[in-house]
Amino acid sequence: MSGTYLGMPAFPRAARDAVRDTTLRGNLRHATHTIRDKRARAVAELDDWAALREAGKRIKDHTLRHLDRYLVRVEEAVTAAGGTVHWAADAEEANRIVADLVKATGESEVVKVKSMATQETGLNEALEAEGIRAYETDLAELIVQLGKDRPSHILVPAIHRNRGEIRDIFRSEMGEWGRPAPEGLTDTPAELAEAARLHLREKFLRAKVGISGANFMVAETGTLVVVESEGNGRMCLTLPETLISVVGIEKVIPTWRDLEVFLQLLPRSSTAERMNPYTSMWTGTTDGDGPRAFHLVLLDNGRTDTLADEVGRQALRCIRCSACLNVCPVYERAGGHAYGSVYPGPIGAILSPQLRGTGSEIDASLPYASSLCGACYEVCPVAIDIPEVLVHLREKVADQGGAGHRLERAAMRTATWLLDHPAALNAAERLASSTRKLHPKRLPGPGARQWTNSRDLPDLPAEPFRDWWKKNHA
């Protein structure tokens, strides 16, 4: 995946600063609670939500099981419609393909509509290295780009910023990239939106190349689909002469009838809307309408490896709605940046270590970045059992050993031995109880020190339950 996040510290350390940043925590809390409450109301409107969710899950599972077949179908349909399909095994190959396509047009500027796949591959940085400037046109992505920041949410990449911060970013940075912010810009939403509109309009009208992602690819006709709220995506898709779409291979669905299911599941789960304001669909090229050239880059980048894992593959059902982020108590406190990936929150905690492997410190720590409370599973519109996958990945991380896990393994084995020998356990309990007056309030040692940092340990009882039972019942 992207080089942007290389060298990230493990999640607990990355989260520490976020937890102590009261402004950030306030921004996150306000935003996630607002959207989660709205989502709950939007979902409650449908009495067949459970059936829709099950249908979404089944369609995705079926497609993933026959992914090879449906991808070939996509390629045939896109080619027949006048487009060109490119296959990219990893991020580097995808970036190379896109850079070459842009260079072939002779252009050095491109407009982009929010695409997680290109965030994942670090396309903007790769293009920059080739002398090509990429302009993000999704409002939140624009804020992130102008602020030299990273996205911290799937749907609302600038969720960690409040209005005042956005105004300051617009005022100081817009001029560097194009049309400057209007004089005396305030932090009212209407003024901020107008400033972004004017700034972006200039780019839309000038750009000859557009780069997009896609929410879905319909195999039967080779049609790509983007759902969005602002209309900036539609500008990006229709105005340039060349359109390049970079899409993860798991985004394919077999037919238009299947799309019906997801166009209900996605907006309600993500923006809490019955229907998103803009749904754009494009199929190859059409004379006299839209881009003259269309290229589809199909991105693997770890997806077939993920598919090979029987438990973990369900992560590929994800439709990037972000409902799991908005209900996650860990995401709410730690923020998106701590996850070290374009995919933060619960889905990121299971997707990133699968796409990238668990070799790095951050990826090995992500499966543990959850209290397993299950709120993510409950809201997931395609029923990804995120807690199940987290535990499954923890097993992989524990098996591979490394930092801290050798000691932990020994401790777990000792605990199991003790717990498998009731007499020994009883002796240990009695010892603890009989020395209870001697135990200090704050304890040393890795686990106990962390615990007694902010919490009192419970008072040990005078006798364990099994001794009470022996005296009173046996």
Add this chain to the structure above:
Amino acid sequence: MRVALFATCVNDALYPSTAIATVKVLERLGVEVDFPAAQTCCGQPQYNTGYRRATEPLVLRTARAFEGYDHVVTPSGSCVAMVRDNYPRIGAKAVAEGRGRELAGAAASLVPHVYELTEFLVDVLGVTDVGACFPHTVTYHPSCHGLRMLGLGDRPRRLLEAVRGLELVELPGAEECCGFGGTFAVKNADVSEAMGEDKIRNAMSTGADVLCGADNSCLMHIGGMLRRQDAPQRALHLAEILASTEEEPLR
């Protein structure tokens, strides 16, 4: 009806009062309770931390300890969730790895017999008024496993509402995790503490004397924070409230 108490390791070693309270409530309702001494721990801490193989002896031990009982009752939603959701998974994985046929069989046979205390009282015994008296203001924290994995719903509330003298007050953000999460509390201590702080702030905002829950692992975390901050509120297990009567009031 042969009923076994599944006390759990946390209650056995740290909170015997909860296990004793469970026995008292069940006996008051005419249930004959047994405590199979071969039981220890369901293996959840090991399993959830990624040590599935180390869990297997405990799965087998737990399943065998409760063989032959009609019902197995425990005052811990999270241990029931471990048995219901994960024992079949652990058994299936062991079989897929070419061993553990016995483990899978034993694990599967335990599943339909295990009940969380409030499920057993409401669904099996069909009671909500257990004859308890506890004249205090109480707010209820539904632990995640009971709430989402077991779907306990309003069972704990109905039991609390039937307690004489008890005033139940709404806990803001009740369905949010308290931040315990087993080894999560140690591995991600900062986030865990931040979640716990929000939980106790909400709990104290209710003005209740007692924060009640049905899982002592969560209460150890929440209660430990309340005590560290010298809060007037205390954390208490549901079973202990249900065991409290006019003749034998709780503390």
